Amino acid sequence: MDQVNLKKLAKELNLAVSTVSRALRDSHEISPKTKERVRELAEKLGFQPNPHASSLRQNRSKTIAVIIPEIENNFFSQVINGIESVTPDKGYHVLIYLSHEDYNKERDILQLLRNGRVDGVMISVSNTTTNMDHIEAWRQNGFPLVIFDRTCEDVDVPNIMTNDAEMAFKATEHLVKRGCKRIAFLGMAGNLSISNRRKAGYLAALEKYRIAAPPKVVELTAKDYINRDLLKQIFQEQPRPDGIFAAIEKFAVNTYEVCKELNLHIPKDVKVISFSNLQAAALFDPALSTIIQPAYDIGREAANILFKIIEKKMLMPYEKKMILPSQLIERASTAITS
């Protein structure tokens, strides 16, 4: 790899390395004439500065890390898309890490990055994360960090999320207005902030509408077969739920699967609504009513805020806790059946 570097350019042009460097960075202390000469040769030889040398010297990597629990989930894909909508313009690169919903992996990844490899981190915590020490350590270190979607209130770090509680309230309200009397909430096991917020909205709606039946909070997992078993149990109890509010897309899919198996008709026997960013939800049998999160915007805004922190700009108060609204789309799965 006979890479062309500053030294080579300098020799060729009969200039000092420092002059070439300055010329390429458009320094005021280089004459227009030499700048032109330098740029021309650099262009011709296809010179590109070695990023490691730059990063080492400037103590700045021009790279950020995104840590997410999983990637086979439309929501996180859209977030990444949103992030990528700002990074190239900033001249930044994006490293992806998956925690696979494992606290230990998450901690190790964060640990791994405490050496200057990245200038900042965006993270959505795993659902097994109960301890926020690893996040807190970063914050205290003064390392730029933002948390999105799966936030943690305990730590003083910018949060970018959606109005989970409000939308959960609306979703539950929607089911109530469609005539459901026994609404179950399908949340993620663990102590996830979004699960808690969504559960709170669910409970608030039940209370507001004075639903007689006691709240039914079901904690599902990452494993489909376990979820299906649990759901089967629940649908075989008497009286069974006539409304399902799934806090996670995957759980709505599990519900559909189980209903098909048990010959329960959606929406006649059970109405279903779910948080989901799946475009194809409209094609389901029946079309699934969803709460769509502004995933792309969450990614974009989170990235913007991270860059503000990296650039040591002051954050507006609203940027410390940004809430982007979701959207409820009614479809056949919550239709009234006469």
Added chain:
Amino acid sequence: MDQVNLKKLAKELNLAVSTVSRALRDSHEISPKTKERVRELAEKLGFQPNPHASSLRQNRSKTIAVIIPEIENNFFSQVINGIESVTPDKGYHVLIYLSHEDYNKERDILQLLRNGRVDGVMISVSNTTTNMDHIEAWRQNGFPLVIFDRTCEDVDVPNIMTNDAEMAFKATEHLVKRGCKRIAFLGMAGNLSISNRRKAGYLAALEKYRIAAPPKVVELTAKDYINRDLLKQIFQEQPRPDGIFAAIEKFAVNTYEVCKELNLHIPKDVKVISFSNLQAAALFDPALSTIIQPAYDIGREAANILFKIIEKKMLMPYEKKMILPSQLIERASTAITS
């Protein structure tokens, strides 16, 4: 950031920097006793070597880049997942770049990486890529590179893909056996290798089964509304197709949408089968018959091969062109209606 570095460790231990470095890299030329002392302090102070300094010195970044056309597509998410299943163990980091199906962006990204930022690249080319010069330039440069899924035969670079033609043949055959007489192929506009391979399989099946109706190859785009208009036209022609083979998942979705709008019944009026990695395809109305690609495996194998190249190991012949088989899943959208 009072980062702890080798110099600090050395001073503290009253050793030379080089000794500390060697001790941490477990060099044979350091006595077990000093190794222990060094490791202990390094552990205590939480020393982590600066990756930029290492990369600069060793001319090796421990990072690979993945360039994909888009990320809001289950297939590519699964590929990334597969890649990530091997990278951490190798101590490697993964940069993600999106070409957004734009040849110029793709070229620029590749250009951007020709400076040592990464040790290798995995790419799935955009559908506007007709010119392979940028890939060829990399190859000639001796830079480690593998192409997956959307490969290009012209260039002598390891390919990892699925048996597109064969599965396209089987999908078409499947429609024929389900009684379809006029089967249309929905491919991506542009000169994409996978489109061509899948088209070839489609045509071969039509020929083998001596289908009277002339082949109908429809070229769709990235824009949903354009696709829907085109599909509407096609379904309003007489005679209209009674079978649709979508080479891309998105096109099957478009087909469903249009059929709903035109009140065409799937599978009675039209049968549909599609390449797709969407788990929820089984929940569609009707459940969509799919050809599932081994996306995760493609990612994993592609990464493994890339690492072999990076480590300058010889490739087995089959690794230069690896074909991982897809799987055809019959569902209601191609069922026989009596």
Added chain:
DNA sequence: ACATTTTTCGAAATCGTTTGCAAAGAATTT
């Protein structure tokens, strides 16, 4: 013509790690 400022450039230090080489001491062989 001289002094002063401004412009333009070069030498060298720096970032933190790795590594070739030398050197000192210990262990072994002759």
Added chain:
DNA sequence: AAATTCTTTGCAAACGATTTCGAAAAATGT
């Protein structure tokens, strides 16, 4: 005992770009 290896460590030079500092050279002012 001398000569030889082997073990263990330190010194210093890389890697390539940036940046501080200072020195010419040119432009300006008196």
